[in-house]
Amino acid sequence: MERKNIGISGLAAYVPPFKVWLEDWCDWSGNQWPKIREVVGRSFRVRGSNQSVYTMAATAVMRLIDQYDIDPGRVKFLGLGTESSTDNSAGAIIVKGMVDQALVASGRPPIARSCEVPEFKHACLGGVYGMKSALRHLALDGAGGQAIVVCADIAEYARGSSGEPTQGAGAVAMLLEENPTMATVDLVNSGSASDYRIMDFRKPMLRFCGQDRSETHQVQDFPVFNGKYSTTCYIDETLHALTDMYEKRDVVPIDYLRAVDTVFMHRPYRRMPETGLAVAYLFALGTGAPEDRAELASYCYEAGIEPDALLAEMSSKPEIARLADPEFVNFEAYPLTMAVFRIFRAARRYRREILDKLALGSDTMLDLGNLYTAALPAWIAAGLEQALDENHELAGRELLTLGYGSGDAAEVIPFYVAENWREATSKIGFAKAMEVSIDLDEAQYAALHDGRRVSNLDYIPNHEFVIDKIGRSDERQFQDIGIEYYRYVS
Numbered sequence: 001m002e003r004k005n006i007g008i009s010g011l012a013a014y015v016p017p018f019k020v021w022l023e024d025w026c027d028w029s030g031n032q033w034p035k036i037r038e039v040v041g042r043s044f045r046v047r048g049s050n051q052s053v054y055t056m057a058a059t060a061v062m063r064l065i066d067q068y069d070i071d072p073g074r075v076k077f078l079g080l081g082t083e084s085s086t087d088n089s090a091g092a093i094i095v096k097g098m099v100d101q102a103l104v105a106s107g108r109p110p111i112a113r114s115c116e117v118p119e120f121k122h123a124c125l126g127g128v129y130g131m132k133s134a135l136r137h138l139a140l141d142g143a144g145g146q147a148i149v150v151c152a153d154i155a156e157y158a159r160g161s162s163g164e165p166t167q168g169a170g171a172v173a174m175l176l177e178e179n180p181t182m183a184t185v186d187l188v189n190s191g192s193a194s195d196y197r198i199m200d201f202r203k204p205m206l207r208f209c210g211q212d213r214s215e216t217h218q219v220q221d222f223p224v225f226n227g228k229y230s231t232t233c234y235i236d237e238t239l240h241a242l243t244d245m246y247e248k249r250d251v252v253p254i255d256y257l258r259a260v261d262t263v264f265m266h267r268p269y270r271r272m273p274e275t276g277l278a279v280a281y282l283f284a285l286g287t288g289a290p291e292d293r294a295e296l297a298s299y300c301y302e303a304g305i306e307p308d309a310l311l312a313e314m315s316s317k318p319e320i321a322r323l324a325d326p327e328f329v330n331f332e333a334y335p336l337t338m339a340v341f342r343i344f345r346a347a348r349r350y351r352r353e354i355l356d357k358l359a360l361g362s363d364t365m366l367d368l369g370n371l372y373t374a375a376l377p378a379w380i381a382a383g384l385e386q387a388l389d390e391n392h393e394l395a396g397r398e399l400l401t402l403g404y405g406s407g408d409a410a411e412v413i414p415f416y417v418a419e420n421w422r423e424a425t426s427k428i429g430f431a432k433a434m435e436v437s438i439d440l441d442e443a444q445y446a447a448l449h450d451g452r453r454v455s456n457l458d459y460i461p462n463h464e465f466v467i468d469k470i471g472r473s474d475e476r477q478f479q480d481i482g483i484e485y486y487r488y489v490s
Contacts, residue, residue: 007184010175011381012064013433018046028442040165040269044369046448047169053084055465057152058098060171067427072111077137077147081120081127081373084154091119102488125405127151127373147176153372158222166269168369172377181424183415191245194409198324200230201406228330233408238276241410253284263357264379266404268370286314303343310336381430388425395419461489
């Protein structure tokens with residue numbers, strides 16, 4: 001079968017206007033701002049009381065249609081990647097219904113009746129799985145049409161928890177088609193990895209029991225997580241997905257990592273992708289030529305570690321799931337590697353091999369928090385927009401993308417930038433989506449976070465979806481309890 005050129009032709013984003021500055025949050029919570037700034041970022045967004053994952057997703061899709069002048073009748077696949085859905089039956093069909101209603105109200109045709117509407121769930125990787133499914137659809141029975149995949153999530157953590165400063169909310173919609181105008185997505189040479197890790201980050205339904213929902217409809221979707229163990233899982237799954245890609249492409253790992261100059265990764269917080277890429281670089285040095293192993297040895301000697309001991313650890317293939325025990329959950333799976341990483345982070349090469357490759361769009365991401373499934377496409381959108389603003393020449397270049405979802409799974413997918421990427425990128429409007437912001441004080445933040453209404457917020461929705469009401473009927477003749485009804489504010 002002839003391989004088709006399929007990929008991304010458009011990106012559009014929505015983030016709620018309500019912003020918490022992490023410096024302010026540190027004052028409220030007693031945390032250290034310099035440490036939070038270095039590890040986490042600058043600010044995060046909070047969803048409003050009349051918002052849900054569906055309102056954000058539908059608003060992002062509407063922006064995509066408007067910004068790229070999409071004919072809705074050509075859209076034969078609308079996928080939703082999320083881990084924040086509030087309905088265990090419907091998913092992307094809710095988004096389609098909302099968008100259709102708004103389109104028809106404005107005198108335009110709805111999305112095609114023959115459109116497929118799947119929802120994808122695997123923690124933060126759901127959007128990447130949705131994109132892969134859409135690309136396969138376009139290569140087979142959906143050939144000649146267009147696909148939209150929207151990634152939308154609300155990252156919430158209990159106040160006082162270690163995850164609280166990494167919160168976030170938002171949505172990013174992607175337009176996919178043959179002969180893309182932004183970037184070709186190379187699934188043939190991608191890498192995959194998955195392994196069951198029990199409890200690094202989970203959302204069991206039992207968490208909902210006993211929640212007081214008397215004031216608003218909002219369910220507090222706090223995860224069960226173990227931070228140190230989650231970082232270990234992220235690093236290990238990244239290594240395995242990269243290895244799968246190296247083997248498929250028959251490349252020397254360290255030569256490949258040095259050659260690629262732009263990398264986008266799943267980003268729960270600032271430090272995580274830096275750590276993941278840096279550890280991957282160290283592992284690649286260990287399988288490289290003598291001069292590469294000499295570089296690795298120099299970091300080892302400075303750390304007081306024998307190089308042979310480090311190489312033995314790197315080839316040991318630890319069973320990470322065995323650490324999923326209260327007694328061992330804070331142990332390092334790769335203790336020698338992490339000690340060497342701390343030395344490498346202070347080395348001159350660290351900027352060139354790690355920070356510079358992660359630079360495009362990274363400053364914008366400091367103000368988004370964790371968007372779960374939307375984190376990776378948001379970073380890609382921000383990075384392409386920065387490249388356009390700074391007149392980088394990306395045409396024909398490879399962008400390495402890495403998605404990750406707790407539980408665990410990872411996907412490493414090469415993108416190749418299209419020749420006419422500038423025109424498509426000029427329509428993203430990511431910076432514009434970030435412009436609308438309302439700084440929250442401590443009381444306002446606490447109220448929104450806890451699911452209480454805030455009456456003194458000066459914000460009027462504009463060209464976005466909101467929750468109009470929540471069904472409360474639970475009678476034999478008619479039931480709509482808990483069902484959200486939506487309205488598009490034009």
